[in-house]
Amino acid sequence: MRLNHSLTGSMVALITPMFADGSVDFAALESLVEFHIDQGTSAIVSMGTTGESATLNHTEHVEVMKKTIEFARGRIPIIAGTGANSTTEAIALTKAAKAIGADACLLVTPYYNKPTQEGLYQHYKAIAEAVDIDQILYNVPGRTAVDLLPETIVRLAKISNIIGAKDATGDLQVAQALIDDCPEDFLLYSGDDATAVEFILMGGHGGISVSANVTPKIVADAYNAAMDGDQKLAETTNSALIGLHQHLFVESNPIPVKWALYKMQKCEDGIRLPLTKLSRQAQVELEQDLLSLGVI
Numbered sequence: 001m002r003l004n005h006s007l008t009g010s011m012v013a014l015i016t017p018m019f020a021d022g023s024v025d026f027a028a029l030e031s032l033v034e035f036h037i038d039q040g041t042s043a044i045v046s047m048g049t050t051g052e053s054a055t056l057n058h059t060e061h062v063e064v065m066k067k068t069i070e071f072a073r074g075r076i077p078i079i080a081g082t083g084a085n086s087t088t089e090a091i092a093l094t095k096a097a098k099a100i101g102a103d104a105c106l107l108v109t110p111y112y113n114k115p116t117q118e119g120l121y122q123h124y125k126a127i128a129e130a131v132d133i134d135q136i137l138y139n140v141p142g143r144t145a146v147d148l149l150p151e152t153i154v155r156l157a158k159i160s161n162i163i164g165a166k167d168a169t170g171d172l173q174v175a176q177a178l179i180d181d182c183p184e185d186f187l188l189y190s191g192d193d194a195t196a197v198e199f200i201l202m203g204g205h206g207g208i209s210v211s212a213n214v215t216p217k218i219v220a221d222a223y224n225a226a227m228d229g230d231q232k233l234a235e236t237t238n239s240a241l242i243g244l245h246q247h248l249f250v251e252s253n254p255i256p257v258k259w260a261l262y263k264m265q266k267c268e269d270g271i272r273l274p275l276t277k278l279s280r281q282a283q284v285e286l287e288q289d290l291l292s293l294g295v296i
Contacts, residue, residue: 006042006043006077006103007042007043007077007079007103007104007134007163007164007187007205007206008042008187008205008206008227009042009043009205009206009220009223009224009227010040010041010042010206010207010209010212010216010219010220010222010223010224011041011042011043011044011045011079011189011206011207011208011209011212012036012041012043012044012045012208012209012212012213012216012219013045013048013049013050013051013191013208013209013210013212013213014032014036014044014045014046014048014050014051014068014213015032015050015051015052015213015254015257015258015261015267016029016047016051016052016056016064017029017032017258017261017266017267017268017270018052018267018268018270018271018272019268019270020268020269020270021270022270022271022272022273023270024056024060024063024064025267025268025270026067028266028267028268029064029067029068029071030067030071031266032213032261032266032267033068033071033072033076034071035216035266036076036212036216037072037075037076039216039217039220040216040217040220040221041076041212041216041219041220042076042077042206042220043076043077043078043079043103044068044072044076044077044078044079045079045080045081045106045208046064046065046068046069046078046079046080046081046102047061047064047065047080047081047082048081048106048108048138048208049081049108049140049143049253049254050210050213050253050254050257051064051081051254052254052271052272052275053081053083055272055273055274055275056272058089058092058093061093062093062096062097062100065078065080065081065096065097065100065102066100069100069101069102077103077104078101078102078103079102079103079104079105079106079136080093080094080097080100080102080104080105080106081105081106081107081108082094082096082097082105082106082107083106083107083108083109083110083138084110085110085111085112085113086110087110087123087126087127090107090110090123090127091126091127091130091131093105094107094127094130094131094133094135095130095131097133098131098132098133102133103134104133104134104135104136104163105131105133105134105135105136106135106136106138106166106208107124107127107135107136107137107138108138108140108144109137109138109139109140109141109144109146109147109148110123110144110146111143111144111145111146112144112145114145114146115146117148117149117151117152120146120148120152121152121155121156124137124156124159124162125156125159128156128159128161128162132161133161134161134163135161135162135163136162136163136164136165136166136187136189137153137156137162137164137165137166138165138166138168138191139153139165139166139167139168139169139191140166140168140169140191141169142168142169147169148165150174150177150178150181151181153165153178153182154178154181154182157182157183157186163186163187164186164187164188164189164205165178165182165186165187165188165189166189166190166191166208167188167189167190167191167192167199168190168191168192169192170192170194170195172195172198172199172202175188175190175195175198175199175202175204176202179202179203179204187205187206188203188204188205189204189205189206189207189208190204190206190207190208191207191208193207193209193210193211193241193245193248193249194242194245194246196209196223197222197223197226197234197235197238200223200226200227200234201226201229201231201234205227206223206227207219207223209223210248210249210253210254210257211241211244211245211248211257213257213260213261214244214248214257214260214261214264214290214293214295215241215244215293215295218237218240218241218293219241221237222234222237222238222241225237240292240293241293243288243289243292244286244289244290244293247282247285247286247289248260248286250282250285250286251278251279251282252275254271254275255271255275255276255277255278256278256282256286258270258271258278259277259278259283259286260286260290263287263290263296264290264295264296
C-alpha cells in the first residue's frame, strides 16, 4: 500500500517571504514553518506556485527548499515543488530535493509548451524512473495551459513512486472521476480552496491550500472533519472562510496571500516582478476578511 497518512489532511502551499528588494527573508520563513507546526498543518509544500517558483532561479529554489526542511527538523513533512516545463530540469530539481531530504515532490504539469497526453505521461514516467522519491502530480490548467486528464493520471498511478495527484481544476466531476478510477492507495488532493471540503467529503485525502497560509488551524479543522466524514462540522467550519477563499484569488496567486501575511505581520511586503503588490480596492475586501477572522 502506498497510502502515506503523514501526507493527508491540510497541507499549506507556503509563500516564500521576501524583503522589499525581492530577496528571500529566511528568518520569516523559519517563523512561518513554526506557525504551521503550532497550528496543526499536516505538511508544507515548499516552492510551489504560491512560493513564486517561477521567479526564483535554480540555486534559490533549492536553497528555499533546503532551509524549509532544516527549519522543520523532521516535525512536519516537507513536499518540494520540483515541476518544470523541461523534463530534464524537473529531473534535476527532483534529484536536488531528494538529496536535501524532502519527503516527497510535487510536480506541476509542464506549462506553456502544451504537451499531448502521451507527452505528459512520458514526462512524469521519466521523472519517476530517474529519481527514487515519492512524487505527486499537479494539474492546474488555469495556469499552465495544459490539462492532465483523469485517464492519464490513472495510467501514471500504476507507477509505484507516483503516489498521488493534486487537482486544482475546481471541477468536482473531475474529482469524482479520479476517486472512482484511481487505486485506493493513490492519494488525491484538492488544489482549489473553494471546493476542497466537498472534494474531501467525496473521498479525497486532503488539500494543498493557499488559505491555510492565513488560517491554518481553521483549514486543518475543516479538512480533518471532512476526512472523518462529519459533513456538518466540516461545512460549518469552512463557512467562516468562504470570503477568504474568494478574495485570495481576486488577483493572481500569491499576490493577495502575501499581502494578507504582511498585514498579519508574518512577513515583509516583498514580491517579485512580474507580480506586483495587491491593488488598493482588493486590499479593502481582503482586509475585511482578515478582520472578521480575527487575524489582524
